[in-house]
Amino acid sequence: MYIEQLSLVNYKNLQEVDLQFSANLNCFIGNNGAGKTNLMDAIYYLSFCKSFLNSIDGLNISHGEDFFVVQGKYHRLESEENIYCGLKRNQKKHFKRNKKEYKKLAEHIGLLPLIIITPSDIDLIMGGSDERRKFLDGLIAQYDQVYLDQLLRYNRALLQRNKLLKEFAVNRYFQEESLEVWNDQLVLYAEQIHQKRVEYIQKLQPVFQQYYELISSGKEPIQLQHQSQLYDDDFSSLLKNSIAKDRALQYTSTGIHKDDILFMLGDYPIRKLGSQGQKKTYLVALKLAQFDFIKQMAGMTPILLLDDIFDKLDKNRVEQIVKLVADDHFGQIFITDTNREHLDQIITEVEADYRIFQVSDGKVSETSYEKK
Template sequence: MYIKNLSLVNFKNFEEADLKFSANLNCFIGNNGAGKTNLMDAIFYLSFCKSFISSIDGLNIMHDQDFFVIHGRYHRLENEENIYCGLKRGQKKHFKRNKKEYKKLSEHIGLLPLIIVTPSDMNLILGGSDERRRFLDSIISQYDQVYLDNLIRYNRALLQRNKLLKQFAADRFYSEESLEVWSDQMVHYGKLIHEKRVEYLQKLQPIFQHYYELISSGKERIEMVHESKLYDHDFAELLKESIPKDRLLQYTSVGIHKDDILFNLGDYPIKKIGSQGQKKTYLVALKLAQFDFIKDLSGMTPILLLDDIFDKLDKYRVEQIVKLVADDHFGQIFITDTNREHLDQMIEEIEADFKIFQVNDGTVNEVTK
């Protein structure tokens, strides 16, 4: 699977752009702030119905304009897919597949599998548990629609339970039966979500270790540890026992929405002991493992976006990553960089077709080979 064409109107700093891509390697070069990452974000948008940079859709509209449009043509399972996203300020976002609008955006997730590696991924290591849960949920949701539906239902029940706890405090009233309605739903969907998370992480760990060893020459041991109270406790009992605390706090203090994933280097958190290069290697290996996992399950080769991937890495690790992505195991790849040194190195390694695009302050032009 790959994207053939991308058209933009008033998307971020691009007033208009119409690009035709290689099915293999595509490179965006230009200075910082020129718009390279915005092009990556547009491709990401067409897979996930949202930006990976800004959660507020309206912020993606070009300044002083009233709307944006993103349109992509894809080759997918021997068919052509036309994906359209349009947004006018203050109005509902429109997302269409082959001119037919989706009733629910969640129906689109997984159609166009995509993996992105970006500097903001460092938040997975340095940020809070919510960052790591979102990462985990986004991976599983790409290949498991039931998981995504269960997650939506769980979050809805959690929201209603929290509203009820606040209402109890405001009205100085309490009804255990009313609370049980939402607790029961959280238990039902929470157990299903927990099972899938456990299954996924068990399968991902050896692939993750494999990629890390390739990039770091096997000098370091890594692991992911899933932290969840559901390993040792019954979820229904946890919710019941937490009622006094939850009423005091006015929110639900236990559940799968409190899970975390510990990223360790050896026996210690990489957050505390890892160098910048080790952390970057950790993230790249994690994303490449995610790539393999989704490729195997979906039967399609995901699009791979590598945004500013070479920063903070020593020469050896850069060379190892270049060798990895140059392999025909990967399909269509998009890379951004501020200079051509790394890109030329990759082009020398890769035997497939490639295109280079120069990005300058909201304009983009293909560079003649």
């Protein structure tokens, strides 16, 4: 699967852009702030119905304008897909597939599989446990609707139980039977969610290990460790034993919503001891493992976006990533960089078709390049 054409109007600092892409490698070159990442974000938007940079849609409209339009023409399996998104300021956005508008945006997720690696991924390591749960849940839910449904039902039950705990505190009374209704629902969904998380982390680990060893030349052992209170006891008992604590806190203090994934480098968390290069290698390997996982689940090769990934990496690790990217295991790839040397290195390694685009102050133009 690949995107053949991208058209933008008033998307961030990109006033009017119409580009034809290679089905293999596409490079965006330019200074910081020129608009390279905004181009990546537009491609991401067409896969996930949202920006990876701004959670508020209106912030994606160019300053001083009243709307934006993002359109893409794709080749997916044996068919052509035309995807459109338009948003007028302070109005509902319209998302269409082949001119037919979606009733629910969730229906679109998974149609155009895509993996993006960006500098902001460092939040997976340095951020809180919610960032890592979000990563794992997004990975599973994208191709497991049952898991997504269970997760939504669990979160609704959790919301109701927390609401009840607050009501008890405000009104100064307590009725354990009322909590048990929500306890039963939480237990039902949590145990299934827990098993899926355990299963998927076990599947991800060996692929992740393989990619990390390739990039780091096999010098550093790594591991994903799933932390969950459900390893300590069954969830029903955990809820009963935490009632006094939950009443005092006025929220549910135990459950799969407290899960975490420890990113280990040797015997220690990488967030504490890892260098910037090790952390970046960790994230690239993790995302490439995610790529393989989605490729298998979707039955097609995802688009791969690599946004400014070479910064903070030593020469050897850059070379290893370039070799991976040049492999035909990956399909369509987009790369942004300010460093022409990295581009020269990639182009030299890649035998497939490629296109290079110069980005400057929101203007994008294709440029010619001859291999040395």
